[in-house]
Amino acid sequence: MRTAGTESTSGAVDAGEERGLPTADADRGPGGRLPSTVTLVGFVALGLLALPVAGLLQRAPWSALPSILSGSEVLQALRVSLTVSLAATAVCAALGLPLALVLARLRLRFPRLIRALVMLPMVLPPVVGGTALLFALGRRGLAGQWLDSWFGISLPFTTAGAVTAAAFVALPFFVVTVETALRQAGTELDEAAATLGAGAWARILHVTLPTLRPALLAGVALAWARALGEFGATLTFAGSFAGRTRTLPLETYLALERDPEAAVAVSLVLIAVALAVLVTLRDRWTPR
């Protein structure tokens, strides 16, 4: 039990590493052994990543920050963002866990193609994803026309549509994290439980899920962070309407043309949230 737990922990770390998240392994080993050029270029790269944040901080209207962030437009966008990103994360978890189990445990035909399909929203420009969603789930779309005529459900330009767009781009982050952990954990415990007479549901609930806990949390956090930052697919598929589909990123974009200071203020909120998620991930799920 103990070993399996540790293994799935490292699974979550590997999943993080795939997306270039910092891991504690980077500072392992004797210090000062790197060629100075490598160190130098490394720090230049770090500077390139930090520079945009510094740019925002330098333009931040610190004294006006409280009044901007408590303005009705920002609060409204914050409420929409929280609703949409949390709902999208719930959708990701509900759909993503079964999908991760299917990918990790079943012998599928064309596994490479299926995995590529799962990861597609990660690499697709979100605006392409939003257009594709319109053609699929829009009122005149492939599946959307039936949703509309059978159930009277029309997703575009609704909060549910914004949730759909955010879930579409965030789902792969959850699935890949959990699937990697499942593969790392292996099937030995599962098989042992099966020989002891545990049914398929009991094995998932009492064997697989407990060992997956760290990966599930990491998957949820990453999917939520991605959903919170979603812009292109939301704008294309769900439009932009205050209180309904206008999330913080959309509000930032609009504010940039109307009131750049407000855009900086809203950006700071998003950066703070994203950093908090990533720092928490690192502290909780990577070995020191």
Add this chain to the structure above:
Amino acid sequence: MTPVGNTRPQLRPHQSLTALAVAVVSAAVVAVAVSSVAAGCGGDSGEEIVVMAASSLSDAVEAVIADHDDVNAVFAGSSTLVSQLAAGAAADVLMTADGATMNQAIADGDVQGAPSVIASNSLVLATAPANPGGVTRLADLSRGDLLIGLCAEAAPCGALSQQALRGARIEAAPDTLELNVRALAAKLSLGELDAGLIYRSDALAVGLPVVEAPQLESLRNLYHIAAVSARPTPRVQALLDDFTAPDGAAAMIFAAQGFGPP
């Protein structure tokens, strides 16, 4: 060092790595320098001319600049263009869909040439193909059972729409406020929205049904053009002259695409 035949000094592994790193870094520095120099002299003769134009002008401007060499156009909502200029985007000519956005660019100090008006447009009530929502009048924009789209108020078409709706005392019930008029027209033509206010030229370009609305006829927006620099190069000036000539080819193209006279 004793020169012996043609033996070259051998690089030790860490030296060659250093050399590689230095080469990569200097290549990057050179690339950045070259591209910034190239961006800085976009208006020089023989160089590319960049036109920033409101998205409702996209078809017309593409048609006009097709006759000029090395002219490229960037299209976005006028307010987006103005903020891009403010952020340092390199352009030679700015064309906005109203005077307010042009004045903003002038007030920001990003446009130094004198603006002139080259065309006008008016709003129409456009519907999805075949008008599935049964839209018959401007007041239908307040129907809750329809999916309604308008332009965001920062964009000229949005400002004009608000003005029109206020004048007609109609409380619209939009489901989305699109950032530029072309995005709105696209969603109408996909049938994802039932009705919206777009420019006459866009309805014509996309081929959308138009419902006559007398309340919209008196309102017009005026397209402004200006050189970004106070002293445009001869090529930029020639392009401006083409756009502003009252009976020139550009005027014909604008008229054919549903734009009104200045």
